[in-house]
Amino acid sequence: MQDAEPYSLVPYPGLAFPQTHPDRLALLATLHGLAPAPPDGARVLEAGCADGMNLVAMAAHSPGITAIGFDLLDPAPGRRAAAELGLDNVRLEQADLLDVRAWGEFDYVVAHGVYAWVPDDARDALMALFAHSLAPHGVAFVSYNALPGARLRTMLREMALLHAGSDVGPSARVDRARELYEFLAPWAENRPDAYGAVLASELRRLRRLPKPLLAHDDLGERYDPVWLYDVVQHAERHGLRYLADADPDELHAGRQPPGVAEQLDAVAEGDRVVWEQYADMLAGRPFRQTLLCRAGAPLDDAIDPVRLERLWLRATESAGIGEAETTGNGSSGPAAVAKLALARPRALAFDELHEQLGGPDRAALAAALWRAFRAGELELSASRDRHVTAAGERPEASPVARWQAARGPDLTNLRHEPVRLDDPLGRALVRLCDGTRDRTALVDALVGSVGTELLLTMEGEPVTDGERVRGQLAGGLEQNLAILARLAMLRA
Numbered sequence: 001m002q003d004a005e006p007y008s009l010v011p012y013p014g015l016a017f018p019q020t021h022p023d024r025l026a027l028l029a030t031l032h033g034l035a036p037a038p039p040d041g042a043r044v045l046e047a048g049c050a051d052g053m054n055l056v057a058m059a060a061h062s063p064g065i066t067a068i069g070f071d072l073l074d075p076a077p078g079r080r081a082a083a084e085l086g087l088d089n090v091r092l093e094q095a096d097l098l099d100v101r102a103w104g105e106f107d108y109v110v111a112h113g114v115y116a117w118v119p120d121d122a123r124d125a126l127m128a129l130f131a132h133s134l135a136p137h138g139v140a141f142v143s144y145n146a147l148p149g150a151r152l153r154t155m156l157r158e159m160a161l162l163h164a165g166s167d168v169g170p171s172a173r174v175d176r177a178r179e180l181y182e183f184l185a186p187w188a189e190n191r192p193d194a195y196g197a198v199l200a201s202e203l204r205r206l207r208r209l210p211k212p213l214l215a216h217d218d219l220g221e222r223y224d225p226v227w228l229y230d231v232v233q234h235a236e237r238h239g240l241r242y243l244a245d246a247d248p249d250e251l252h253a254g255r256q257p258p259g260v261a262e263q264l265d266a267v268a269e270g271d272r273v274v275w276e277q278y279a280d281m282l283a284g285r286p287f288r289q290t291l292l293c294r295a296g297a298p299l300d301d302a303i304d305p306v307r308l309e310r311l312w313l314r315a316t317e318s319a320g321i322g323e324a325e326t327t328g329n330g331s332s333g334p335a336a337v338a339k340l341a342l343a344r345p346r347a348l349a350f351d352e353l354h355e356q357l358g359g360p361d362r363a364a365l366a367a368a369l370w371r372a373f374r375a376g377e378l379e380l381s382a383s384r385d386r387h388v389t390a391a392g393e394r395p396e397a398s399p400v401a402r403w404q405a406a407r408g409p410d411l412t413n414l415r416h417e418p419v420r421l422d423d424p425l426g427r428a429l430v431r432l433c434d435g436t437r438d439r440t441a442l443v444d445a446l447v448g449s450v451g452t453e454l455l456l457t458m459e460g461e462p463v464t465d466g467e468r469v470r471g472q473l474a475g476g477l478e479q480n481l482a483i484l485a486r487l488a489m490l491r492a
Helices: 005-009 022-031 053-061 076-084 120-133 149-164 170-188 194-208 211-218 228-237 260-268 272-283 305-310 333-343 350-356 362-374 399-405 424-432 439-450 466-486
Strands: 043-047 066-071 090-094 106-111 134-145 240-245 287-294 312-315 378-381 410-412 418-420 456-458 461-463
Touching (some): 005 211, 022 106, 022 134, 022 240, 022 287, 022 378, 043 053, 043 120, 106 120, 120 134, 149 170, 149 194, 149 211, 170 194, 228 240, 228 272, 240 272, 260 272, 305 350, 305 362, 312 333, 312 350, 333 362, 399 424, 424 439, 439 466
Parallel strands (some): 043 066, 043 106, 066 090, 106 134
Antiparallel strands (some): 134 287, 312 378, 456 461
């Protein structure tokens, strides 16, 4: 049995991790030639689910998902949230990786922040779990502190542990570590030596981390960074293979300096893992999020642009709307990107875009869109938008966000991204957007919810007059609803 006590003393926060969502995992699997399960009807297992809120948000936003999570510490907060949200498609249990059991077959198996923080026998149990649980075209997600970059982080960790001493708990360890960071910071800035540069960079990161993340991610009982190559070899011993990195941006062109990609090609001799490992050496990469699949899955490292025909596409902010020169069949990249930029922030299915462009050659259009994605002009998704880009007559916020807004500033949007909303009035609006209220009813409810006394300030004076408050709320309502839509908080 592993030790759960540090997590009970300093609970790990319930966060949404978009990189673990079936949308992201299915996208990478599709691009690399697999036929993954549709995200909205997937079976998902999360090992080390903390309080379970990552899965609760997935299950609430996609009722067709079946989600199971387990953690060494009882994920009771997530169970309570699921019960209050009326969810019957998520199950959260207390369990140890070392207590071998058959959880069933899953399309996606997730272990975020586990592999580099547990003993060797638990690591092996995690790989065995992937091997026993993955469907034939399933995807496993595993994140870990990676070498060589994490070696620099180890230096600051060991300094902090030395300063904290060996007989303090996780909370006091963080407090002592922060004392050291404050002592070191003035002496690290603007130094010309390599040590000073490393120190300054790491201190900027560490001083921003919330206590729970610092306590467990950097100062926990175990911190054992690994090479990508070793993780892949470990996976291969369990009948698994490397699929991809979990960040689609890794597929962008030009992520290496000019000439480096060609040198990496020569070193790797066609081995993609070797290519990635040497790229990590060049970049000093400290953290990896690796996707694995079954060794026998029909994986194709050479991405065929025709696979974009199964996806949805959204223009990034860098994509221009300006007039585009089109070829005779309208399949050029500029024309397609211009259409998507006009639709931004809405994503269009490939077939919808194809129709809007007048039915050009599908393969040529897919190739042009792939070039645009590689250039950073497009985002890709394996599922349609769950959110609207403009508030409707009776706006409806995400049920998870409404539940979270009653409890604090940390919300989850319908793209499974964490959103911090510090404004109490904004959180009140989120709670009231339940799909039953039009604009007038929302203003009435806002006034009734937060009251009028000291609600707003005009010209430096508190406003207590109800009609003036109502007028101010009505005047700003549309802008605030537009902000919620932009944040992907309102349901389609």
